[in-house]
Amino acid sequence: MRSKQTSFDIAYRAGVSQSTVSRALRNSPLVNEETRLRVQAIAKELNYKVDKNASSLRTQLSGTIALLLFEDPTNDDSLINPFFLSMLGSITRASAKKGYDLLVSFQQMSNDWHADFEDTRKADGIILLGYGDYTDYEEKLVQLIKQETHFVRWGADVKGLSVVSVGCDNFQGGYQITEHVINKNRQHFAFLGGISIGSPEFLDRYSGHCQALKDNNLKVDSNLQIDAISTDESGYQAAKQLIAKGIKFDAICTASDLIAIGAMRAIQEAGYNVPGDVAIVGFDDIATACSTSPALTTAKQDTVLAGELLVDKLLQLVSGEVAQTQLMPATLVVRKSCGS
Amino acid sequence: MRSKQTSFDIAYRAGVSQSTVSRALRNSPLVNEETRLRVQAIAKELNYKVDKNASSLRTQLSGTIALLLFEDPTNDDSLINPFFLSMLGSITRASAKKGYDLLVSFQQMSNDWHADFEDTRKADGIILLGYGDYTDYEEKLVQLIKQETHFVRWGADVKGLSVVSVGCDNFQGGYQITEHVINKNRQHFAFLGGISIGSPEFLDRYSGHCQALKDNNLKVDSNLQIDAISTDESGYQAAKQLIAKGIKFDAICTASDLIAIGAMRAIQEAGYNVPGDVAIVGFDDIATACSTSPALTTAKQDTVLAGELLVDKLLQLVSGEVAQTQLMPATLVVRKSCGS
DNA sequence: CTGAAAGCGCTTACAG
DNA sequence: CTGAAAGCGCTTACAG
Structure with missing residues (x-):
């Protein structure tokens, strides 16, 4: 077994007290520079590292952030929504930049959360990430607030609770991208994305979409709105339903890129040309959006900034x-899927 | 500020000693059942959670695994290879299943690794994940071994070092997928993927590819092998180079799905039909592989098992x-990109 | 089955 | 600028 070095070992070698070693390693101005350098050199030579459990216990600060990632309810247990994966990447980078470690935990939205990272002092605070209607878990938020847990969440603002959201x-975003398609001279708009299944994000995108149509004197036909969750497959099915209705449409706006990608597949399989016959736009700007043919025009959510x-x-x-709480703008990314 | 509960508070309320509280909460058989239940009830009522820093310090076990995720050298700083992202998901789930928390850390392959999670006692062991030539970091592995760090790594076996790899x-995989394409009556095979840029994984896939060709009396034309790293863009460029050579080919095998997806785009833009004129296969089976048109036939690496x-x-x-050390088989996933 | 006590390895007020 | 000492909140051998 490796023999663990402690600050006492370093102190012995350096001929100083353990307190001085501790100060030296934390770059305390209290310690003489020469002493500090000597102690640090010895620590490095012995590959000594401060025991974080001990220092966290003492300072009551862990230098760690916990990320609770909620899975899509329909998850097939191995795939994660690529948008959240991308968020995970940027959150990891952002915490590293601040000198914090990141503890990642996958959770079922429905289950009892394992949100006790702060209670157990493993983390100083928690980030909540996942789609979903916050009313489904308002109770949990209330509890987190009551326990004075430090947390922020990704998503729409929560009314009535003092929760910090980004x-x-x-x-x-929904408005802007719809307006873009309108400017491509489309008239008959379908919208794919669940507005009735407890996702405030999707509902907001749909509201923006409808507002853009109204502002441009175009009709909002509720027969052309079809529910879908954020998967390729669900988008595919929704588009097939849409086609089956036999109502004319020349543009499809969607609540997410995944839905758009599935829809594009269904539309093309049905023999339509994209964007010739039907313009399609997504939302998110996931990596895949560049790789479809035609490449997907979409509303980008800036995950790095987020x-x-x-x-x-x-x-x-x-x-x-x-x-x-802060709202970030979505930015239009024009590719090929609604014409040039 | 929240007032932190300790085991002494629970002990006081339960009318027992703090030692007994500790035992009760750890379900020690030493403690009387009635006492145990009472203590646990009180702990729950007060929302008491064991301080992990204190218990980890005492037991010298953190209940945490660290994952070092190496970025592709060419990374644009926000995208992560989707294959590794998928691995990240499955590793997170696998550790949760074992009751371990997961600390995630992104690293540059080239930089000094911040691999001291075990030295600082924040983690009990480390998982190394990332493409790359192990000779580039053999020195690091040697050091980890010397420090008796517990670690495993994803990738090809490392010869000469006692490193556990999966x-x-x-x-x-390269053999199998090439054979599949051969059975689709293709004759002229190109291979896209860097075999000369220090990636043993890619080299092995290429070797399997070549062996399959030889075993079927087909020619290996090194003019039809073009280097590429595992990005869509690199695959796109490599395919354009390939076309520019003017040598006939009717099948493209690739070292990764990302390369295949970029190549497919280039091939289609050049006016070829996939799979009519050119069959294309990938490697990995990332989520996007289902969404290309045509959907990509590929060799799946089972990330859940991994x-x-x-x-x-x-x-x-x-x-x-x-x-x-263990090697997992790759399994053929037949879709549309090399015909039916 | 239970309790008193030692000790995990630090950080930091306190005294000099 | 430095050291001796207390204490963070647990777990577990030891004694009963």
Whole structure:
């Protein structure tokens, strides 16, 4: 077994007290520079590393952030929504940049959360990430607040609770991308995405979509709105349903790229040309959006910025400061799927 | 500020000693059942959670695994190879299943690794994940071994070092998928993927590919092998180079799905039909492989199994047992990209 | 079955 | 600038 070095070993070698070693390694200004350098050199030579359990116990700070990633309810148990995966990447980077480690935990939205990372002192705060209607878990949020857990969440603002959220301006995104398609001279718009299954994000995108249509004197036909969850398969099925209705449409707006990708497949299999016959747009800008043919025009959610905002705001809360809920704009990414 | 409960608070309420509380909460058989239940009830009522820093410090076990995820060298800083993202998901699930938390850390292959999670006692062991030539970091592996760090890695077996690896049988995968295409009556095979840029995985896939060609009396034309790293863009460029050579080919095997997807785009843009004119196959079976048109035939690496094997083997090492390097088979996933 | 006590390895107020 | 000492909150041998 490896023989563990402690600060006492370093102290012995350096001929100073253990307190001085501790100070030296934390770059305390209290310690003489020469002493500090000598101690640090010895620590390095012996490959000594401060025991985080001991220091966290002492300081009551873990230097760690926990990320609770909620899985899509329909998950087939091995796939994760690529948008959240991308968020995971940016959150990891953002925490590393701040010198924090990241504990990642997958959760079922429905189950009892294992949200006790802060209670167990493994993490200083928690980031909640996942689609879903917050009313489904409002109770949990209330409990987190009651326990004074430091946390921030991704998603739409939660009314009535003092929860710090970072989210995308889904209404604006839905509006903007619909307007883009309108400018491509489309008249008959379908919308694929569940507005009735408890997803405020999707509902906001749909509302923005409808507003854009109205502002441009186009009809909102509720027969052309079909529910779908954020998977390729669900988008595929929704588009098939849409086609089966036999109502004319020349544009499909969707609540997510995954839905759009599935829809594109169904539309093309049915013999339509994209964008010739039907323009299709997504939402998110996942990596795959570049690789479809035609490449998908979409509303990009800036995951890098989102990750940084989430981490920054969480660390503000951890250090006792006040943090504000913030909405990020979605930006239009024009590719080929609704014509040039 | 929240007032932290300790085991002493529980002890006081339960009218027992703190030692008994500790035993009761750990379900020690030493404690009377009635006492145990009462203590546990009180703990639950007060929402008491054991301080992991204290217990980890005491037991010298953290209940945590660290995952070091190496980024592709060419990374644009926000995208992560979807295959590794998928591995990340399965590793997270596998560790949760074993009751371990997962610390995730992104690293540059080239930089000094921040591999001291075990030295700092934040983790009991480490999983290394990323493509790359192990000779590039053999020195690091040697150091990990010297420090008696518990670790396992994803990838090809490392010769000469006692490192536990879990990897895919890339030779067999490359062989199998090439044979599949051969059976589709293709004659002129190109291969896209860097065999000269220090990636043993890619090299093994290429070797399997070549062997399959030889075994079927087909020519291996090194002019039809073009380097590419595992990105859509690199695959796209490689395919354009391939076309520019003006040598006849009717099948493209690739070292990864990402390369295949980029290549498919280039081939189609050049006016060829897939699979009519050119059959294309990938490697990995990332989620996107279902969504291309035509959908990509590929060699699947079972990430769920891989995650479980990595975690299981690491935990074996942590508990002082011996673990063996293991190679998993790749399995053929037939879709549309090389005909029916 | 239970309790008193030692000790895990740090950080930091306190005293000099 | 440095050291001796207390204490973070547990777990577990030891004694009963």
